[in-house]
Amino acid sequence: MATKGMSALAMGAAVAPLKARQIEAAYKIAKERFAALGVNTDKAIRAALAVPISVHCWQADDVKGLEVKDGATDGGGIQATGNYPGAARNGDEIRADFDFALTLLPGTWKFNLHAMYAETGGKRVDRNELTPRHFARWIDWAASRKLGLDFNPTCFAHPMVKDGLTLSSEDKGVRAFWIEHCIACRKIGQAMARRLGPCVTNIWIADGRKDATADRWGPRERLIGSLDKVLARKMSPNVDAVESKLFGIGLEDYTVGSNEFYLLYAQSRGAVPCFDLGHFHLTESVADKLSGALSFVDKLLIHASRPIRWDSDHVTRLNDDVKAVCDEAVRGNAVDRIYWALDFFDASINRVAAWAIGSRTVRKGLLRAMLEPHALAVKAEYAGNGAAKLALAEYREELPFGAVWDYLCLKAGVPAGLNWLDAVAGYERKVLAERC
Numbered sequence: 001m002a003t004k005g006m007s008a009l010a011m012g013a014a015v016a017p018l019k020a021r022q023i024e025a026a027y028k029i030a031k032e033r034f035a036a037l038g039v040n041t042d043k044a045i046r047a048a049l050a051v052p053i054s055v056h057c058w059q060a061d062d063v064k065g066l067e068v069k070d071g072a073t074d075g076g077g078i079q080a081t082g083n084y085p086g087a088a089r090n091g092d093e094i095r096a097d098f099d100f101a102l103t104l105l106p107g108t109w110k111f112n113l114h115a116m117y118a119e120t121g122g123k124r125v126d127r128n129e130l131t132p133r134h135f136a137r138w139i140d141w142a143a144s145r146k147l148g149l150d151f152n153p154t155c156f157a158h159p160m161v162k163d164g165l166t167l168s169s170e171d172k173g174v175r176a177f178w179i180e181h182c183i184a185c186r187k188i189g190q191a192m193a194r195r196l197g198p199c200v201t202n203i204w205i206a207d208g209r210k211d212a213t214a215d216r217w218g219p220r221e222r223l224i225g226s227l228d229k230v231l232a233r234k235m236s237p238n239v240d241a242v243e244s245k246l247f248g249i250g251l252e253d254y255t256v257g258s259n260e261f262y263l264l265y266a267q268s269r270g271a272v273p274c275f276d277l278g279h280f281h282l283t284e285s286v287a288d289k290l291s292g293a294l295s296f297v298d299k300l301l302i303h304a305s306r307p308i309r310w311d312s313d314h315v316t317r318l319n320d321d322v323k324a325v326c327d328e329a330v331r332g333n334a335v336d337r338i339y340w341a342l343d344f345f346d347a348s349i350n351r352v353a354a355w356a357i358g359s360r361t362v363r364k365g366l367l368r369a370m371l372e373p374h375a376l377a378v379k380a381e382y383a384g385n386g387a388a389k390l391a392l393a394e395y396r397e398e399l400p401f402g403a404v405w406d407y408l409c410l411k412a413g414v415p416a417g418l419n420w421l422d423a424v425a426g427y428e429r430k431v432l433a434e435r436c
Ligand code: RNT
Pocket: 058, 063, 078, 114, 152, 204, 243, 245, 276, 303, 311, 343
């Protein structure tokens, strides 16, 4: 383990831990403040704890996967940067890390797997030959923890990615391989759903061109053909999602699966569009898209991520984007119409802490949204009272939201405040350090 580890970062004596009695006292006052605005904090806590949020397995090992490979491939347009020690090296370690992370996470959680996390007993099994059997250990583990699973075909980091293309390749053999892989994944999603409840199988491909794209039409036509084959057979209760993107590394000029493409594809085929917070122009508001898209599709998948200057997949924080997405979901009574998921990979910090920060953040955002005195703002808006609306929005920032969040953590039996940092430092010392 590097000398500068979590122990040095853990607050220990530097920050006095939050005590239950402090949290309860602060909550009592906070509850009154919110009640004065017509907001029931107990109800908000219950609702926020009940929302299933899917935590991605790939933060545990920097999107490496568990495959037995027969050669190196490029990352396929996604890249984890950093070399903080202690990355998980196999399925057991990922499961152990998440078991520990769960002790820090309040509420209802799912786990999100990628096909590259198949456990094939040391044998090389190509992606088009994967079956639910190769995920048996994941499924048993999830069942024993009462966790739902979500799933993703892995259409990158593989020799069958030809000239940056998979499902949209002009090579029929390449397309056939990835079609088979995606169908195999839908069957795996179905097996997961049968055993554990709703499973979203989300297709993301990096397909695109680096520069001066000459043919934008052909790849999109072929992608439609491929996706139609992938989705041809009903595979309920598996839920199919498609994830758009603006650009990828080395594919800056053209992405076949753009937002318009997938939004309309999903709408016309009864699939679920996935909005990743990092997959749009940086000034574009994903929050604003919710009421637009959900007017025409039943469900959305959100990948809560955090772009810095580009789709950098930084750990999700309670920034304006996340707040706004949560606000819009709650305001539109659409929390249940969204599959909430995380998507980030930071290899430069303790990975369990990354999970804790990002996962707690999304639930925090939902709680914050559920505590909004929204009815008052709507009333002011329709009364043409712009000043009152603005004042309310400002006042919202002053409300003791943190006290309600701390109480939610206390109720859920997980550490509040920064108390969880010391626990992660302990896990790093005991478990992660052994991996070096
Ligand atoms: C990539 C997409 C995608 C991946 C995962 C690993 O830009 O966001 O969701 O991050 O499938």
